[in-house]
Amino acid sequence: MPVEWKTSVSSEGEETLIRGYSVFELASKRPFGDTVFLLLRGELPNPKEGKLFNSILTMTTTHGIGNLSTVGARVAASGGSPVNACIAAGLLALGPHHGSGPAEAAAANFQKNASRSPEQLVTEFKNAGKRMPGYGHPVL
Numbered sequence: 746m747p748v749e750w751k752t753s754v755s756s757e758g759e760e761t762l763i764r765g766y767s768v769f770e771l772a773s774k775r776p777f778g779d780t781v782f783l784l785l786r787g788e789l790p791n792p793k794e795g796k797l798f799n800s801i802l803t804m805t806t807t808h809g810i811g812n813l814s815t816v817g818a819r820v821a822a823s824g825g826s827p828v829n830a831c832i833a834a835g836l837l838a839l840g841p842h843h844g845s846g847p848a849e850a851a852a853a854n855f856q857k858n859a860s861r862s863p864e865q866l867v868t869e870f871k872n873a874g875k876r877m878p879g880y881g882h883p884v885l
Contacts, residue, residue, distance in 0.1 A: 764788075778802045814838040842876075 755761070761768040764783050771780045775789070778799035782790045790798055818835030826834070861869075870876070 813843040 755763045755768075763771060763780065764787055766783065766789070768780075771783070776795065776799050778801075779789055779795050781802065782794065782798050789795075814835040817838040818831045821831040821834035822828075
């Protein structure tokens with residue numbers, strides 16, 4: 746007999762629910778980001794929020810194993826350093842061009858530029874030869 750459990754976020758028994766929504770319905774009808782948004786905010790996103798949140802989730806995948814802090818941690822590990830030293834090596838690689846992007850992106854993209862479209866904002870950064878904060882890559 747399955748064990749039933751329930752929290753304010755999800756429950757499992759006859760049907761698995763996430764904040765009152767069937768996990769099977771979410772999986773078959775909504776993008777993954779909508780479910781993460783639901784877990785974090787307690788409600789499904791509207792279309793504009795969903796598009797933005799899914800874009801943010803996609804952009805978190807751009808760094809892979811070759812970004813600055815990961816390379817620092819990997820190099821320390823390859824030298825046989827203990828785990829705490831490897832983590833410290835990764836953290837010590839953070840700086841103004843790597844690791845501070847989310848705060849800059851929030852300020853630049855959402856607070857100061859709310860009246861402009863994403864396309865306008867990217868064009869302005871590109872024409873000015875500036876990096877788009879939060880992505881860690883030069884604007885091409």
